[in-house]
Amino acid sequence: MSVQYFEKERVFKLDTPNSSYLIGIIDEENFIGHIYYGKKINSHELTYLLRTEEPPFVPSKNNRDRLSFLDSCPMEYPTHGLGDFREDAISVRTVDGHTALQLSYEKHEICPGKQKLTGLPATFGGEGECTTLKLHCVDRILNLRVILSYTAFEDVDVIARSVEVINEGTKEIYLTKVMSACLDMDNRDFDLITLHGSWARERHINRRRVALGMQGVSSVRGESSHQEHPFMALLEHNADDEHGEVYGMSFVYSGNFLAQTTLSQFDTLRAMMGIHPTDFCWKLEPQASFQAPEAVMVYSAEGIGAMSRSFHDLFRNHLIRGEYKDKKRPILINNWEATYFDFNTEKLIAIAKQASELGIEMLVMDDGWFGHRNDDNSSLGDWFVNEEKLPGGLKYLVDEVNRLGMKFGIWMEPEMISPDSDLYREHPDWAIAIPGRTAGLCRNQYVLDLSRQEIVDYVYGRISAILHSANIEYVKWDMNRQLSDIGSIGLDADRQGELFHRYMLGVYQLQERMITEFPHLLLENCSGGGARFDAGMLYYSPQIWCSDDTDAIERLEIQEGTALVYPLSAMGAHVSDCPNHTVGRVTPFETRGYVALAGTFGYELDVTKIPEEDRNRIPDQVKMYHAYNDLVRTGDYYRLASYSENHKYDCYMVVSKDKKEALVTFIQVLMRPNYHSRRIRLKGLDPNKNYRIEGEERVYSGEAMMYAGIQVQNPWGDYQGKLLHIVEV
Numbered sequence: 001m002s003v004q005y006f007e008k009e010r011v012f013k014l015d016t017p018n019s020s021y022l023i024g025i026i027d028e029e030n031f032i033g034h035i036y037y038g039k040k041i042n043s044h045e046l047t048y049l050l051r052t053e054e055p056p057f058v059p060s061k062n063n064r065d066r067l068s069f070l071d072s073c074p075m076e077y078p079t080h081g082l083g084d085f086r087e088d089a090i091s092v093r094t095v096d097g098h099t100a101l102q103l104s105y106e107k108h109e110i111c112p113g114k115q116k117l118t119g120l121p122a123t124f125g126g127e128g129e130c131t132t133l134k135l136h137c138v139d140r141i142l143n144l145r146v147i148l149s150y151t152a153f154e155d156v157d158v159i160a161r162s163v164e165v166i167n168e169g170t171k172e173i174y175l176t177k178v179m180s181a182c183l184d185m186d187n188r189d190f191d192l193i194t195l196h197g198s199w200a201r202e203r204h205i206n207r208r209r210v211a212l213g214m215q216g217v218s219s220v221r222g223e224s225s226h227q228e229h230p231f232m233a234l235l236e237h238n239a240d241d242e243h244g245e246v247y248g249m250s251f252v253y254s255g256n257f258l259a260q261t262t263l264s265q266f267d268t269l270r271a272m273m274g275i276h277p278t279d280f281c282w283k284l285e286p287q288a289s290f291q292a293p294e295a296v297m298v299y300s301a302e303g304i305g306a307m308s309r310s311f312h313d314l315f316r317n318h319l320i321r322g323e324y325k326d327k328k329r330p331i332l333i334n335n336w337e338a339t340y341f342d343f344n345t346e347k348l349i350a351i352a353k354q355a356s357e358l359g360i361e362m363l364v365m366d367d368g369w370f371g372h373r374n375d376d377n378s379s380l381g382d383w384f385v386n387e388e389k390l391p392g393g394l395k396y397l398v399d400e401v402n403r404l405g406m407k408f409g410i411w412m413e414p415e416m417i418s419p420d421s422d423l424y425r426e427h428p429d430w431a432i433a434i435p436g437r438t439a440g441l442c443r444n445q446y447v448l449d450l451s452r453q454e455i456v457d458y459v460y461g462r463i464s465a466i467l468h469s470a471n472i473e474y475v476k477w478d479m480n481r482q483l484s485d486i487g488s489i490g491l492d493a494d495r496q497g498e499l500f501h502r503y504m505l506g507v508y509q510l511q512e513r514m515i516t517e518f519p520h521l522l523l524e525n526c527s528g529g530g531a532r533f534d535a536g537m538l539y540y541s542p543q544i545w546c547s548d549d550t551d552a553i554e555r556l557e558i559q560e561g562t563a564l565v566y567p568l569s570a571m572g573a574h575v576s577d578c579p580n581h582t583v584g585r586v587t588p589f590e591t592r593g594y595v596a597l598a599g600t601f602g603y604e605l606d607v608t609k610i611p612e613e614d615r616n617r618i619p620d621q622v623k624m625y626h627a628y629n630d631l632v633r634t635g636d637y638y639r640l641a642s643y644s645e646n647h648k649y650d651c652y653m654v655v656s657k658d659k660k661e662a663l664v665t666f667i668q669v670l671m672r673p674n675y676h677s678r679r680i681r682l683k684g685l686d687p688n689k690n691y692r693i694e695g696e697e698r699v700y701s702g703e704a705m706m707y708a709g710i711q712v713q714n715p716w717g718d719y720q721g722k723l724l725h726i727v728e729v
């Protein structure tokens, strides 16, 4: 049993394979204190860490110094207004305007497996895979029940957390902040890793020291965003890829978020993750409940690499669902960078014909097939085929593509509405806007108010009709603007603060309905590139478009940051044409293939127009994908060198779970003149096995490859790469 309750000490102990998490109930008032999170321990008798034996820390016996207790005790789920002046995890406002809340333990449940979170993405696991602790806490004055859920997994060092709030009183209560996880830690010297970026340069890694006061990352853009990311890691100052303690937190949510650290007067650290309180105010009627999304925490005693591998295993085994969960994805060719809006049936079929001869398996028709959309200024919402471009409609095109032996996929941006669309002309009030204020456009479009069920139903009707109209086997679901001018005519004045979250619930409902009705569909989420690459989206789509920047060199940094948290199987990555459309860089076709191989792999170019020598390389790349994708998709990822740190070369490897094979990717960004081969020390192999590099005779022991290293000959020229396939002998 991975969750235990020790009645005498009033301690809960959660264990994963290598970590323990301890919670204690304090004093007669039943405060819920945080005792310990870290390396697995056998003992549960650690209540001295709550300091309740020290004089000011016994609140019921020492009311004179009650605030000293509240303001310094490590808490599981701190509240506001009664003396804990640090950041609170939950805030409320009563109809009388008061904001104080005290949560006391009332009872608990320990159940095998894990329940679904209604309407929200969440990790899953059955009996024998995980155990869930539900701590019921109550505020007796407000009659508010807060259920803190903790799931400890058996096969991965993860604790998943979520929070449900129930109003058991007779008057409504406004929730103004409900974080999903809080972690209090004492006297630690930590660094903080977060992911930052912008369009075309998402998820670059940033590491800095945790300082006194507040630090963190957030989004109030209505999406997890290009700019900051719903993830943070706290790690020992000297921790690196292989050593040191690391605490990772990832939010299983795609909307506004806050991930924050506060280092306070006694060097106590409070880390928190949840929906951003800005613009959040949820009216909880009597008997109603609010479910906050899930946050997942990974503990690693062996550095950053082990944290990443735990997240990868968690997401691959306990979050991603559906037909493609454990399956190789078809190699696709997407026409966006090939044609942009300038295409028709004939052009697409020409691309498909050529592509199919080269071994590519699916054609994806991107933006511009509906309404009268010939640029990005119109027609979002009018999900009807433009028969001028596609005579005979989707059915004819898809049948022709299928006849060539290829699957067919389609792009949609269902959450949006263009001012120049029939839908907007008919329903101008369907766009999110504040009455009386002209809403701001972004990419000349508005966002549909998906907090309204009738709009969700309409949009779903169009998605379903399109998917029924032809043999469509893949959808690229895009989302190309941030939410602003937050207002919904469907919500009362005192519920406007619910719009951001209700919008996300609408998006999740749409995707859930779609994958339920079309269970064989492969869904790829996308948001102006990678603005919604988050764990929430992975619950619906096994892959997400990583970035609109397809340049192989820019991708090194983007994919390194992405792989810090997400499995390679989820990273949408394509080979595109050169000069690259985003940065103008020219890189070798092979290198573009090696870099895309670390993701889902596909093409984003006009295969009828690229240079013949590049075209001729595609069949080999197709073979390469088929040879290595099982390994890349399912193996353990190890970072060997980081171009973003050394500015010279990048190197990573994937090792099969049985350690019988591995694939090393080496990309030399800048050629170094008069420089001998590079020593690379591999990771993750079995020290007792013998290996060979495919194509070479020499036999190495695993320990030699890892501890002493191998010599990698530098390729000639900039942007050159190579793959080393390591096989057991």
Ligand code: GLA
Residues within 6 Å of the ligand: 336, 366, 367, 376, 411, 478, 480, 526, 527, 528, 529, 530, 545, 547, 548
């Ligand atoms: C976004 C996507 C691109 C492409 C365009 C189409 O930017 O990230 O891949 O689909 O939209 O408008």
